[in-house]
Amino acid sequence: MRILVVGSGGVGDAVARIAARRTFFERLVVADVDLARARRTVDAASEHDVVGGRFVAAVVDASSAAAVEALVREHGATYVLNAVDPRFVLPIFEGVRAAGADYLDMAMSLSHPHPDRPYELPGVKLGDEQFAAAGDWATAGRLALVGMGVEPGLSDVFARYAADHLFKSIDELGVRDGANLVVLGDDGEPVFAPSFSIWTTIEECLNPPVIWSADRAEAGAGLEDGWFTTPPFHEPEVFRFPEPIGDVECVHVEHEEVLLMPRWVDARKVTFKYGLGEEFIGVLRTLHTLGLDRTEPVQVRGVPVSPRDVVAACLPDPATIGPRMSGSTCAGLLVTGTGTDGSPREVYLHHIVDNAWSMAEYGAQCVVWQTAVNPVVALELLATGVWSGAGVLGPEAFDAVAFLDLLAAPTPAGYGSPWGLDERDPA
CATH class of the missing domain: 3.30.360.10 (Dihydrodipicolinate Reductase; domain 2)
Known part of the structure; x- marks a missing residue:
C-alpha cells in the first residue's frame, strides 16, 4: 500500500504520526499547499517510523483535480486520504478517480440549503455529489470510503x-x-x-x-x-x-x-x-x-x-x-x-x-488525534484485506468488530x- 495524504494540518499531521508506528504500508506521501508544513509533518513522523524511510513531503493544490491526479500518478499512490477542508472534497475525489486509486475522506461534499424552504427540506445534501458517482467507482472496481474519521466514521x-x-x-x-x-x-x-x-x-x-x-x-x-x-x-x-x-x-x-x-x-x-x-x-x-x-x-x-x-x-x-x-x-x-x-x-x-x-x-x-486514528485503522484493514469493496461506501458497509478490535487492542498489535x-x- 502506497498512501497519499492530502493536507498536513492538524488531522493530516496526526495521521502521519500515528501511521509511523504501523508496518502495513510501503510509502506515505504528505502533500500540502505549503511544502514547509508538509516537511515538518514528515520530519516529525520520520522520528518514529518503525520501518524507516517511508515518509515523503510534496506540494499540491487541492483545489485542482488535475494536480491531485498528477501527484497520485507521480508517486504511484494506491490510496489517497483527504485531510483538508470539505470545500476541497470534489476536486480531490475526482482527481483520485481519474488516477485510478482508492479514496478515503473524513468529511463529505458540501450541502446547499433548499432555496425556498431551508428549515424544512434539504436541498443538495452532504455527500450527494459523491454518491452520484457511485456507479462509476463501482464499475472501475475502485473504492471511495467516505466519512471515515471519528464523526463521521x-x-x-x-x-x-x-x-x-x-x-x-x-x-x-x-x-x-x-x-x-x-x-x-x-x-x-x-x-x-x-x-x-x-x-x-x-x-x-x-x-x-x-x-x-x-x-x-x-x-x-x-x-x-x-x-x-x-x-x-x-x-x-x-x-x-x-x-x-x-x-x-x-x-x-x-x-x-x-x-x-x-x-x-x-x-x-x-x-x-x-x-x-x-x-x-x-x-x-x-x-x-x-x-x-x-x-x-x-x-x-x-x-x-x-x-x-x-x-x-x-x-x-x-x-x-x-x-x-x-x-x-x-x-x-x-x-x-x-x-x-x-x-x-x-x-x-x-x-x-x-x-x-x-x-x-x-x-x-486530542480532537485531531481522535479524528486521525480512525482512517489509519481503516487503511490497515484495507491493506490486510479484512475490509474490501467497490463504489462509494460509508463505514457502515464494513465489519465493525474487526475495526473496534484493532482500535482497542494494546500496542503494538493494535492502536491501544x-x-x-x-x-x-x-x-
Whole structure:
C-alpha cells in the first residue's frame, strides 16, 4: 500500500504520526499547499517510523483535480486520504478517480440549503455529489470510503456494531459529541480557541441541521423522503457524557452520519447533536449576524476577501493549541430500541481521548488525534484485506468488530485506544 495524504494540518499531521508506528504500508506521501508544513509533518513522523524511510513531503493544490491526479500518478499512490477542508472534497475525489486509486475522506461534499424552504427540506445534501458517482467507482472496481474519521466514521462503525450485535430493532441512532476542553491564553485565562477547523465548524453549525425519519420515508417514496431539516441549534438537550466530562448541552447540527447511517443500517430515526456550549453558540450566532460566516468574497480596500477565511486566520491553528489545552473529548452514539433478548435497551457506545495522553504519546491534541486514528485503522484493514469493496461506501458497509478490535487492542498489535459501552435505563 502506497498512501497519499492530502493536507498536513492538524488531522493530516496526526495521521502521519500515528501511521509511523504501523508496518502495513510501503510509502506515505504528505502533500500540502505549503511544502514547509508538509516537511515538518514528515520530519516529525520520520522520528518514529518503525520501518524507516517511508515518509515523503510534496506540494499540491487541492483545489485542482488535475494536480491531485498528477501527484497520485507521480508517486504511484494506491490510496489517497483527504485531510483538508470539505470545500476541497470534489476536486480531490475526482482527481483520485481519474488516477485510478482508492479514496478515503473524513468529511463529505458540501450541502446547499433548499432555496425556498431551508428549515424544512434539504436541498443538495452532504455527500450527494459523491454518491452520484457511485456507479462509476463501482464499475472501475475502485473504492471511495467516505466519512471515515471519528464523526463521521467511528460513530458509523458503532451503528453497524449495534445493529449486528446488540439490537433486534433500533428506534434511534443518536450521535452525541461533547468535551470538557479548556484552552488557556498567555495570561493563564481561558480563551476562545476551537479545537477543530473553524471553517468546517461554521459550515456544520450554521447550515440547517438534517434529521432522518423512517416514518417520513415510508410515507413518501423511500429513503430520500426520510431526510428533513430544522433551524440551527434546534432542540437543545443536556446529555450525560461519561466521566470526566459529565453533563453538556447539545443541539442539532448538520453532520454526515445522518446522511450515511440510513443507507446501511435499519433505524426509525437518525440524529446528530453536538455539545457546543453557550459561549460557542453565542459566537456562532454573532458571526452569522455580522455575515462573517460567508464564504463569498467581499471587497476590502479593493481586495476580495472571504469573511470566513478571515475568521479562520484570526483564530489559533487547532494543530498548535495542544500544549495549552486540558481536558478530554468524547465521541459516541446513543442507541435505543429492542435488544437481542426482546427487552427495551439503551446504550451509549463511546470513545474518549484525554489531551494530556495524546500530547505525551503523539504530540497531537486530542480532537485531531481522535479524528486521525480512525482512517489509519481503516487503511490497515484495507491493506490486510479484512475490509474490501467497490463504489462509494460509508463505514457502515464494513465489519465493525474487526475495526473496534484493532482500535482497542494494546500496542503494538493494535492502536491501544479502547472504546466503551454504557448501559442506560431505557425508561
